[in-house]
Amino acid sequence: MKRRDFIKYGASIFGGTCLSAGNITASYAQDIKEDEKAVLFIFLGGGATHIETFNPIPLAPAERRSTTGSIKTNVVGMELGGLFKELSKRADKIVIPRAFGHRDQNHASAVHWVVTGEANFGAGTSSNWPSYGSVMSRYYGTNTDSGLPTYVKIGSFEHDDAAWLGGKYTGYDATRQGRKDLRLMGESYAFKKRLQMLDLIDGGFKAKSQQLAKDWSDIRGQAVEIILGDAAKAFRVEKDPAYDSFKDTNFGKDALTAIRLLQAGSKFVTLNLGGWDMHQNIVGSLERRQVELDTYLGKIMDLLEQRGMYERVMLVTTSEFGRTPKVNSNAGRDHFGKLTPLMISCGSYDMGRVIGTTNANADEAEDGRCEPKDLAWTIFNHLGINKATRWTATDGRPHDMIKNDAKNILTEV
Numbered sequence: 507m508k509r510r511d512f513i514k515y516g517a518s519i520f521g522g523t524c525l526s527a528g529n530i531t532a533s534y535a536q537d538i539k540e541d542e543k544a545v546l547f548i549f550l551g552g553g554a555t556h557i558e559t560f561n562p563i564p565l566a567p568a569e570r571r572s573t574t575g576s577i578k579t580n581v582v583g584m585e586l587g588g589l590f591k592e593l594s595k596r597a598d599k600i601v602i603p604r605a606f607g608h609r610d611q612n613h614a615s616a617v618h619w620v621v622t623g624e625a626n627f628g629a630g631t632s633s634n635w636p637s638y639g640s641v642m643s644r645y646y647g648t649n650t651d652s653g654l655p656t657y658v659k660i661g662s663f664e665h666d667d668a669a670w671l672g673g674k675y676t677g678y679d680a681t682r683q684g685r686k687d688l689r690l691m692g693e694s695y696a697f698k699k700r701l702q703m704l705d706l707i708d709g710g711f712k713a714k715s716q717q718l719a720k721d722w723s724d725i726r727g728q729a730v731e732i733i734l735g736d737a738a739k740a741f742r743v744e745k746d747p748a749y750d751s752f753k754d755t756n757f758g759k760d761a762l763t764a765i766r767l768l769q770a771g772s773k774f775v776t777l778n779l780g781g782w783d784m785h786q787n788i789v790g791s792l793e794r795r796q797v798e799l800d801t802y803l804g805k806i807m808d809l810l811e812q813r814g815m816y817e818r819v820m821l822v823t824t825s826e827f828g829r830t831p832k833v834n835s836n837a838g839r840d841h842f843g844k845l846t847p848l849m850i851s852c853g854s855y856d857m858g859r860v861i862g863t864t865n866a867n868a869d870e871a872e873d874g875r876c877e878p879k880d881l882a883w884t885i886f887n888h889l890g891i892n893k894a895t896r897w898t899a900t901d902g903r904p905h906d907m908i909k910n911d912a913k914n915i916l917t918e919v
Contacts, residue, residue: 543889544768544815546806547638547776548823549621549663550799552783553613555839556828556847556868558587558792560602563831563868570831570867573789574796581858589796592804598858599807599816599851603915605862605871606848607828608878611841613783616826618665620846623882623909636675638885639774640668641907643675645891650771654740658767660760661778670899677774680741680763740766748809752802761802765809768819773889782825786836799823807851817853820888824848824881831869845871848881852888855916862919876915883912 557563562572562585575588579597586594586602593600610616610625618626624635636644639657646656657677659666668675743749743762752762757779764775779799784791803823810816828846829839845864851857862874883893886908895907913919 542818543820544773544818545638545642545775545820545822545885545889546764546768546810547621547774547885548803548821549776549778550782550823550825550847551617551663551778551780552825553616553827553829553841554782554825554847555587555784555788555792556604556842556845557831557839558589558788558796559847560586560849561604561845561847561864561868562587563864563866566831566867569833573833573837574792584858584860587792587796589792590800592800596804596807599811599853601850601855601857601859601861601916603848603850603861603874603876603919604864605845605874606824606876606881606915607845607871608843611827611843613826613841614664616843617663619878620824620826620881621663621665622669623878623912625878634665634667634669636669636671636907637666637677638882639666639677639776640671640675641886641891642774642889643668643677644671644897645889645895646773648674650773652771654767654771656773658764658772658775660764660776661780663776663778663780666776670901670905671897672900740770740772748805751805751809755798755802757798758802758805761806762809765806765813765815769813769815784829784838785834785840786838788829788833788838791838811853816851820850820852820854820885822848822850822881822885831867842869844869850884850916852916854888861915874919876913876919879909879912880915880919883908884915887914 558572558574562576564571564576564585572587576585577588577590577594578585579594581597584597584602586597608616608619608625610619615626618624618634621637622635623638626634639659643655643657648656650656655678657675658680659677660680662679662681666677668677741763743752743759743766746762746766748762752758757777760777764777767775779795781791781795806821807816810819810821825847827841827843830842834840845868862876863872864870865872887893891908893908893910896904897907898904
């Protein structure tokens with residue numbers, strides 16, 4: 507029995523539920539064929555402008571072109587928003603799908619669409635859909651052999667959960683307080699006693715619902731495995747040789763934590779850099795937020811390459827929607843779903859290019875149109891998930907997890 511099996515088995519006994527050998531085997535039956543592949547998903551919450559980031563349209567009228575200008579890159583013909591000074595030096599390691607977007611301009615439903623690949627707005631549409639990380643957790647198991655969670659959320663955002671897949675696949679929410687508690691629990695002599703106290707709670711769950719008791723036991727088993735496994739070590743970023751380069755902001759420290767988790771075996775890690783809902787004074791706001799993003803995108807990409815992770819880790823940076831091409835009367839930009847910022851970096855694919863085009867005003871896609879369903883398949887294809895995957899929801903209805911007509915943005919658009 508592997509160490510992780512022993513820990514989970516022990517946790518189930520603490521909870522008063524004895525797992526059969528068949529159940530233990532089922533938890534890990536799918537040995538990861540694409541074991542090395544992983545994703546770092548950076549979400550720019552609030553709706554980041556596509557113009558000042560990845561499509562500056564320098565020849566457009568003044569009220570439409572990038573308010574921060576544009577900058578040439580180390581790829582001939584590719585220009586980025588003028589504040590991307592670090593990213594411009596690494597453009598040969600990125601792909602910009604400029605015709606990526608959808609048709610939703612509401613924060614909550616647009617976030618859902620982008621982070622799940624499934625539309626969810628208006629009457630007659632689907633219910634909430636599992637996030638990319640939750641699908642990964644369901645497909646490969648909730649924890650890796652080292653005891654790390656398959657799916658880790660560093661700074662949660664809306665709709666990053668498991669929806670109808672069930673709570674056990676919702677991922678580990680690694681808030682800073684949660685990381686502090688993780689270290690304290692792992693070092694505490696009282697930890698085992700706390701587990702024993704939880705036995706009293708289990709009886710109440712069992713009396714009400716066997717399924718509820720099983721879900722509770724599963725979640726608890728994951729938590730015990732995290733605490734007793736290598737997760738706590740991965741969160742100790744202060745000991746990392748690169749710490750001085752990442753320590754200046756919370757986002758920087760979160761980014762280093764994410765890299766350490768991916769290096770140690772987690773498969774899908776999310777970061778959330780919010781503050782992009784810039785309805786006014788967009789230039790002043792970008793000089794703070796985009797400069798921070800630029801600084802750490804450069805550091806992230808460099809460290810992934812230095813640690814031999816550039817080809818196996820797909821770095822995805824996106825937002826729920828873009829911003830209106832025309833600057834408003836408050837010197838800001840409003841919600842705009844037709845075009846959404848997206849950048850992908852991964853050495854396993856042909857990098858250093860722009861995919862798709864928009865018109866001269868950057869308000870309509872022309873060639874190479876791609877949508878969130880295509881982003882979903884791009885991510886899942888990289889992670890080795892079968893396109894024909896179908897799972898049954900708790901209401902008994904089967905769901906195809908990937909749209910049949912979805913295209914891999916990096917290889918099929």
